[in-house]
Amino acid sequence: MKIAVIGTGYVGLVSGVCFSDFGHDVVCVDKDPAKIAKLEAGEVPIYEPGLEDLMAKNVEAGRLSFTLDLASAIDGAEAVFIAVGTPTRRGDGHADLTFVMAVAEEIALAAKNYTVIVTKSTVPVGTNRKVKQVVHKANPDLDFDVASNPEFLREGAAIDDFMRPDRVVVGVQTDRAGEVMNNVYRPLFLRDFPVVITDLESAEMIKYAANAFLATKITFINEIAALCERTGADIKQVSKGMGLDGRIGNKFLHAGPGYGGSCFPKDTRALARMGQEHAVPMQITEAVIKVNDEVKRRMVDKLLDLCDGSFNGKVIAVLGVTFKPNTDDMRDAPALTIIPALVGGGAKVRVTDPQGRHEGEALLPSVNWVEDAYKAARNADLVVILTEWNEFRGLDLKRMAKHMATPRMADLRNIYSNKDAKRAGFDAYISIGRAPLEPSKSGDA
Numbered sequence: 001m002k003i004a005v006i007g008t009g010y011v012g013l014v015s016g017v018c019f020s021d022f023g024h025d026v027v028c029v030d031k032d033p034a035k036i037a038k039l040e041a042g043e044v045p046i047y048e049p050g051l052e053d054l055m056a057k058n059v060e061a062g063r064l065s066f067t068l069d070l071a072s073a074i075d076g077a078e079a080v081f082i083a084v085g086t087p088t089r090r091g092d093g094h095a096d097l098t099f100v101m102a103v104a105e106e107i108a109l110a111a112k113n114y115t116v117i118v119t120k121s122t123v124p125v126g127t128n129r130k131v132k133q134v135v136h137k138a139n140p141d142l143d144f145d146v147a148s149n150p151e152f153l154r155e156g157a158a159i160d161d162f163m164r165p166d167r168v169v170v171g172v173q174t175d176r177a178g179e180v181m182n183n184v185y186r187p188l189f190l191r192d193f194p195v196v197i198t199d200l201e202s203a204e205m206i207k208y209a210a211n212a213f214l215a216t217k218i219t220f221i222n223e224i225a226a227l228c229e230r231t232g233a234d235i236k237q238v239s240k241g242m243g244l245d246g247r248i249g250n251k252f253l254h255a256g257p258g259y260g261g262s263c264f265p266k267d268t269r270a271l272a273r274m275g276q277e278h279a280v281p282m283q284i285t286e287a288v289i290k291v292n293d294e295v296k297r298r299m300v301d302k303l304l305d306l307c308d309g310s311f312n313g314k315v316i317a318v319l320g321v322t323f324k325p326n327t328d329d330m331r332d333a334p335a336l337t338i339i340p341a342l343v344g345g346g347a348k349v350r351v352t353d354p355q356g357r358h359e360g361e362a363l364l365p366s367v368n369w370v371e372d373a374y375k376a377a378r379n380a381d382l383v384v385i386l387t388e389w390n391e392f393r394g395l396d397l398k399r400m401a402k403h404m405a406t407p408r409m410a411d412l413r414n415i416y417s418n419k420d421a422k423r424a425g426f427d428a429y430i431s432i433g434r435a436p437l438e439p440s441k442s443g444d445a
Helices: 010-021 033-040 051-060 070-074 098-110 127-138 158-163 175-184 186-190 200-231 235-243 264-277 283-306 335-344 357-363 373-377 397-402 418-424
Strands: 002-006 025-029 064-067 079-082 115-119 144-148 168-172 195-198 315-319 348-352 382-385 408-411 428-430
Touching (some): 010 025, 010 051, 010 079, 033 064, 064 070, 070 098, 079 098, 127 200, 144 175, 168 175, 175 186, 195 200, 200 235, 200 283, 283 408, 315 335, 373 382, 373 397, 418 428
Parallel strands (some): 002 025
Antiparallel strands (some): 144 168
């Protein structure tokens, strides 16, 4: 079947490429001529493992193409996916639907035959009904349906998530639309991956509820980690003991410097805003947002303690700035809170990240970018592990400590241990939710 995907950002491009790998004829549309030119040249504008090769394979097979012309892209398409941005609106925390509604109107004016207009973008509950109104107003004679098909892609593992999903959620109003969407996802259905058909509002709500719950798990374990530091408990042991309970599960129970990225911050704020608008306050979600912000600031305090109460004049090496490994995404990354605090306190900050420099140079203008962790740490007063890239999981800590001015480490991802740090020659080491190795203390690590 022919599918059009409007928007070649993270969700749109991954979805379009994967749909084409299902065997569908897919046209991806964008208004940015530079982006379309890059895609036509085989260049992927985002970093996502495996995406470039999969895109090239399907372009070569003739199933995938890119264009600036929306009208030609949707001509004959049985499903048209809207995959444009829904950023947090300034002032009220709501998702900005400007791009979604503009695209809906454009589709209405260009469409000639029956099609299902599918919202892939994350949108507040009730948005798809508004899309239907916009389309009908722009073209009252158009034969169409709307559908909600939220994405659940993890950056860094998006292709696997698309091809082997926990579930596919589809919200529809008619059997006809449901049949089209079943055809879109038939390859997954035939391999027994669950396709959950719901009404429009339920599909929209599932996305927000799922992300808010996962953000809650992260924030909860970070609060427990803070308590562990005061009581002498070890958060890694606590997380393991909790996660073995099948009712809880072990995913998203890793303590760290707080969640970031394109989804959790935006979606929790939007859910909180929806609750306020409907007089049903999302008190847990509101607390999660507040605590997550506090977690990031608490990391700054931990680093300040390691620097004897002042960042001024200190050389600090930061390993990793993206919000998670295997992505170049820095949206709401903890680095954007922590590094400016270091620089603002007078520190000289060196940064290394396998993929973060492209976005990071503009977002973090006052740091010095270097090629690897050892160059970053040379003559430094402190090393901070901020993102758990594989490159930072097997560091030669002895080599690193040997060339530091003062061998101290803040491991904000709990990769190493007091024993590792002490054996390597570090005289101070802190992590999250575990007892520190402090230079003023003696005894076993």
